[in-house]
Amino acid sequence: MATVPALLAEGTLRLAAPAEARTLLAHALGVEPSRLALVDDVPSEVAAAYEGLVARRAAGEPVQYLTGRAWFRTVEVAVEPxxxxxxxxxxxxxxxxxxxxxxxxxxxxxxxxxxxxxxxxxxxxxxxxxxxxxxxxxxxxxxxxxxxxxxxxxxxxxxxxxxxxxxxxxxxxxxxxxxxxxxxxxxxxxxxxxxxxxxxxxxxxxxxxxxxxxxxxxxxxxxxxxxxxxxxxxxxxxxxxxxxxxxxxxxxxxxxxxxxxxxxxxxxxxxxxxxxxxx
Structure with a gap:
């Protein structure tokens, strides 16, 4: 199994954006980014899903479309293509x-x-x-x-x-x-x-x-x-x-x-x- 630090390091290297890597990994895991530190090992299927999200972001898709959510002031809203x-x-x-x-x-x-x-x-x-x-x-x-x-x-x-x-x-x-x-x-x-x-x-x-x-x-x-x-x-x-x-x-x-x-x-x-x- 992959680990959170290893996946974040890989995603950050590809995206040059640590915050985006954290957001995408948290989305793949179904947790809030603040709870990533509590995750030990990442199942292989989740790691694969995350790598797919990173690849799509590297190709230009907005993070908000990949997660389906966006923050605006005090509210979180749904977004999509x-x-x-x-x-x-x-x-x-x-x-x-x-x-x-x-x-x-x-x-x-x-x-x-x-x-x-x-x-x-x-x-x-x-x-x-x-x-x-x-x-x-x-x-x-x-x-x-x-x-x-x-x-x-x-x-x-x-x-x-x-x-x-x-x-x-x-x-x-x-x-x-x-x-x-x-x-x-x-x-x-x-x-x-x-x-x-x-x-x-x-x-x-x-x-x-x-x-x-x-x-x-x-x-x-x-x-x-x-x-x-x-x-x-x-x-x-x-x-x-x-x-x-x-x-x-x-x-x-x-x-x-x-x-x-x-x-x-x-x-x-x-x-x-x-x-x-x-x-």
């Missing part, structure tokens, strides 16, 4: 939204556009319970996975186009949040091979300048938000000024501002629906 893998950069924007919601009384109304796996809505439900939450996702695959991830949270999820979603909520929403596709089609060759090969194009690319979906987000949020309601939307690091211009040109917004990510790169825009301001 065809569903965008949630990123740490999005956690910052979600934290901004949760801070705004924490300052609002009662049961704020929240809408997530381009929900993907539903990770953002799941995090909000966990960290600011009691909101009335809605989410929309265009991809049938992602919507199915999001429904699984949002089960029991009270989030109302619909499959469809964000452009005409939730008309019944027009003018009543406290916060709209979105991580839409935003990579320009012309930048395809500059996207990491692992990403463009394995993750869904629908969640990545958005027109020649990458701003098509963000223009829709700006229009839809303006329709949904009450005066003083908030919107936040993620964008590419090179789009900070352009996205601010998109929201400013849409009209109906005040306090349009851009915010950096963990690496101090422009990452998400926020704005307030014009009118009587919240807080």
């Amino acid at each position: 065809g569903v965008f893998v949630p990123r740490p950069e999005t956690e910052l924007m979600t934290g901004w939204a949760i801070e705004r919601l924490a300052a609002l009384p009662g049961r704020p109304v929240v809408v997530e556009l381009c929900a993907g796996s539903g990770a953002i809505s799941a995090a909000i439900a966990a960290e600011r319970p009691g909101c009335r939450q809605y989410a929309v996702e265009l991809s049938s695959t992602a919507a199915r996975v999001a429904e699984e991830n949002l089960a029991g949270t009270g989030v109302s999820l619909v499959e469809g186009d964000m452009a005409d979603a939730f008309g019944e909520l027009d003018g009543t929403v406290d916060l709209v949040i979105a991580n839409p596709p935003y990579i320009p089609l012309e930048a395809w060759e500059h996207v990491a091979v692992d990403v463009r090969t394995h993750e869904p194009e629908l969640a990545l690319f958005s027109g020649a300048d990458g701003l098509d979906a963000l223009r829709v987000v700006a229009r839809v949020a303006a329709r949904l938000l009450r005066p003083g309601g908030f919107v936040c939307a993620e964008h590419a690091e090179v789009q900070g000024e352009a996205v601010v211009d998109v929201f400013a040109a849409t009209g109906g917004y005040a306090q349009v501002a851009d915010h950096p990510d963990y690496n101090d790169r422009p990452r998400y825009v926020t704005a307030v629906r014009a009118g009587k301001l919240a807080g």
Whole structure:
């Protein structure tokens, strides 16, 4: 039988990523990574399964697709091929939204556009319970996975186009949040091979300048938000000024501002629906 240290050393050598090797071995064993030290010998069939996972990761498959799980802030969500893998950069924007919601009384109304796996809505439900939450996702695959991830949270999820979603909520929403596709089609060759090969194009690319979906987000949020309601939307690091211009040109917004990510790169825009301001 193989041992955990030997398998981890082999996986780390192939992947140059000790954390990924630990995650994959723990997944193959069916234990949490923190419990690997408690495992003595690894059965040959498990070692073979692990070696297969390492080979697939070395070939470019995302770790999250191999394990079927991804962490986002305080929640763990299911993911699979065809569903965008949630990123740490999005956690910052979600934290901004949760801070705004924490300052609002009662049961704020929240809408997530381009929900993907539903990770953002799941995090909000966990960290600011009691909101009335809605989410929309265009991809049938992602919507199915999001429904699984949002089960029991009270989030109302619909499959469809964000452009005409939730008309019944027009003018009543406290916060709209979105991580839409935003990579320009012309930048395809500059996207990491692992990403463009394995993750869904629908969640990545958005027109020649990458701003098509963000223009829709700006229009839809303006329709949904009450005066003083908030919107936040993620964008590419090179789009900070352009996205601010998109929201400013849409009209109906005040306090349009851009915010950096963990690496101090422009990452998400926020704005307030014009009118009587919240807080």
